[in-house]
Amino acid sequence: MANPVQTRAEVLSRSVEGGYHRLLLSAPEAAPRVRPGHFATLACADSGRLLRRALAIHRADPEAGTIELVIAERGDGTRELAATPVGGRLDLIAPLGTPFPLPDGPVSALLVAGGYGSVPLLPLGEEIRRRGGQVGFILGAAGADRLYGVEQARAITRDVLVVTEDGSAGLTGRVTDPLAQAIRAIGATEVHACGPMPMLRAVTTIALGLGARCHTAVEEAMACGVGICMTCVLPVLGADGVSRFVRSCTEGPVFDGAKVRWDDIGTVPPDLEGAAAMGAAR
Incomplete structure (x- = not known):
């Protein structure tokens, strides 16, 4: 997992590009740590929307101390974030995940x-x-x-x-x-x-x-984005030949495609490590 920081990031610019919104954020501590494939999470200002929104990081400029995010409006939360005015601040955690x-x-x-x-x-x-x-x-x-x-x-x-x-x-x-x-x-x-x-x-x-x-x-849909809630797990074959549920937010979001058990996503394969215990718990 990356070494993330949490900060109140100022929106330096915002623009519409096709069907998407691009935000340029000031994040001088986070920017030098970003690699292609990392993501960030943003908190919504509306206290009724408890879950942070996970967004792929587009670019990071360590010298300028900035991070660019691209937002697709998929609901009230992303619509609120995309509308943040220049000069506004967003609660940012970045970088997250495996690039x-x-x-x-x-x-x-x-x-x-x-x-x-x-x-x-x-x-x-x-x-x-x-x-x-x-x-x-x-x-x-x-x-x-x-x-x-x-x-x-x-x-x-x-x-x-x-x-x-x-x-x-x-x-x-x-x-x-x-x-x-x-x-x-x-x-x-x-x-x-x-x-x-x-x-x-x-x-x-x-x-x-x-x-x-x-x-x-x-x-994969993520709730916490930091590996706690286990809502984003996928069945993946490990280097030792054993299949396990792994978290998209920490071990991923980038995976070796040959190791992901694509046909079994959304299920509990019987040969998965711990599958018998999961079945007993039900």
């Missing part, structure tokens, strides 16, 4: 995003390039208004595919449709993905089938 693994040297990586799953992948692509690697992007969404960061991706690499289910931008279909061809085209040995669970499962299957490693940032 994407960074290569020691040059690699060829394909980065696959669903909707605003591109938020952590864009700085990851920049870091891979900085280390001498090659990257490509597949950015997909239901429609053009749900895409995020297309021009940012094109500033990183020429290898950018845009896919929308309704055909309003780029190719018509899903990110998995051109995935195999894209992996072969850039000779990707690594695939990094962020988006809905069904997408991550399909991306993992295709990537592993072509001999590429796959790391996935899961979008």
